[in-house]
Amino acid sequence: MATRSSVLVRIAVGAAALAACLAYAPRASGVVVADPIPLPLNGYVGAYGGSTCVAVGSFWVVTARHVGGSIGSYVWMRGTSYRVVEIVPHPIYDVQLVRVAEELPGYHRLAGSVRLNDPCVLGGWGATAGSSLPNNTGFDWSGPHIETWGENAIEGEGNLLAVRYDAPNSTLSVPHEAVFAVNDSGAGLFVWGGDGSMELAGIAISVTGWGNSTYGSAAFALSVELFRNWMAPIVDPSTPISSALQAPRSMVAIPGLPAWMGGAMVCAALAGVRRRR
Numbered sequence: 001m002a003t004r005s006s007v008l009v010r011i012a013v014g015a016a017a018l019a020a021c022l023a024y025a026p027r028a029s030g031v032v033v034a035d036p037i038p039l040p041l042n043g044y045v046g047a048y049g050g051s052t053c054v055a056v057g058s059f060w061v062v063t064a065r066h067v068g069g070s071i072g073s074y075v076w077m078r079g080t081s082y083r084v085v086e087i088v089p090h091p092i093y094d095v096q097l098v099r100v101a102e103e104l105p106g107y108h109r110l111a112g113s114v115r116l117n118d119p120c121v122l123g124g125w126g127a128t129a130g131s132s133l134p135n136n137t138g139f140d141w142s143g144p145h146i147e148t149w150g151e152n153a154i155e156g157e158g159n160l161l162a163v164r165y166d167a168p169n170s171t172l173s174v175p176h177e178a179v180f181a182v183n184d185s186g187a188g189l190f191v192w193g194g195d196g197s198m199e200l201a202g203i204a205i206s207v208t209g210w211g212n213s214t215y216g217s218a219a220f221a222l223s224v225e226l227f228r229n230w231m232a233p234i235v236d237p238s239t240p241i242s243s244a245l246q247a248p249r250s251m252v253a254i255p256g257l258p259a260w261m262g263g264a265m266v267c268a269a270l271a272g273v274r275r276r277r
Contacts (some may be wrong), residue, residue: 033140
């Protein structure tokens with residue numbers, strides 16, 4: 001494995017520009033990985049709003065704000081549906097909390113400090129690797145939209161966590177190298193906690209390119225550090241939610257996950273992002 005040096009990348013600066021970009025970032029393009037890892041026993045990502053969400057409390061999931069959704073819709077996780085009873089959007093950033101009526105099967109703690117080059121795990125419900133691109137330069141997004149997990153390493157740190165999709169013959173690739181794709185908005189970027197559990201470090205919001213994942217393309221996740229203090233008191237599992245406990249149960253079939261059509265773009269305000277190269 002080659003040594004990963006830290007190189008400062010300044011694509012734009014300005015806190016105001018960054019805030020606007022994160023608040024209105026376009027939908028991130030499921031996890032594209034040629035060799036997925038098995039679905040982890042302690043991984044709790046769900047399908048929601050045609051995209052992805054991550055369980056962060058007994059009755060709460062977090063997702064990208066641009067995913068939207070509505071009261072009465074459903075989160076689908078581990079073969080069970082959970083009825084949405086409340087949506088709490090962040091006032092600034094592209095993130096929202098969604099409360100469900102029934103208790104979720106588990107949830108993730110929030111990660112502490114995240115460092116450049118840290119190994120990470122990506123989990124989402126978006127498009128998966130389909131056909132190989134010409135000259136083996138990557139994969140298109142024609143694969144099914146199903147729960148998929150892969151691995152990478154933190155490419156950029158700061159308000160946006162970045163990962164890069166490296167070719168399998170690259171000295172910088174990792175086993176099960178993966179990147180986010182369409183309908184992975186709200187998907188989780190996880191790092192390993194001291195007890196071996198996966199802790200949520202970021203929520204997927206954007207990717208480079210559209211329609212395929214070429215080697216060298218990147219994906220970006222909003223760091224939990226930006227919204228930790230806002231989210232923590234809302235999802236505190238020690239606080240009972242009477243309305244959630246009393247809500248009626250309702251089962252639905254697994255929702256369809258149509259690809260969101262539109263152009264992908266990358267935020268121009270990655271202030272202070274550092275790369276692992």
